[in-house]
Amino acid sequence: MENVVTNSANEQLDVLSLLAPKWKRGINLIIDLIVITGILKLVSLTLESHEDLIQFWIFGITVFFMYFIFFETINGKTIGKIITRTKVVDNLMEVPSFKKACIRTICRNLPFEPISGFLGIPWHDSLSRTYVINDHPMQ
16 A cells, blocks of 8 residues: 555645554454444344344344444444544545445455454555544644
8 A cells, every 4th residue: 555645635645644553443443343242232132032043143244244334435434433533534535435345344354354453554454445544633
């Protein structure tokens, strides 16, 4: 991924100076997983038998995908990102397209993807050509 990007106003920006630190990204993930788990917990209270577990599992995967794709396409911010004041942007520093949000979410489920974040840029960022930046960078 490039270090310098040109935004829609034709300004050149050093994206590395805008990137959110790894600790904020970790907090984003924890918050988002808590929200998703809460949604699934509420739904699980309505299950009447264990026969519904396969449907619940399918529902859980659907909620996971819809959560990230919806929020990242609408405003680049999941609930975790809103709390930590970060956002996802594309190479023009705009909200990712539906396609890029889908790629990000699919890549989150690749084997060893969490490890990629410790080794450098997470695959869900590099493969979708997106960045997680501080929403209000310090000036």
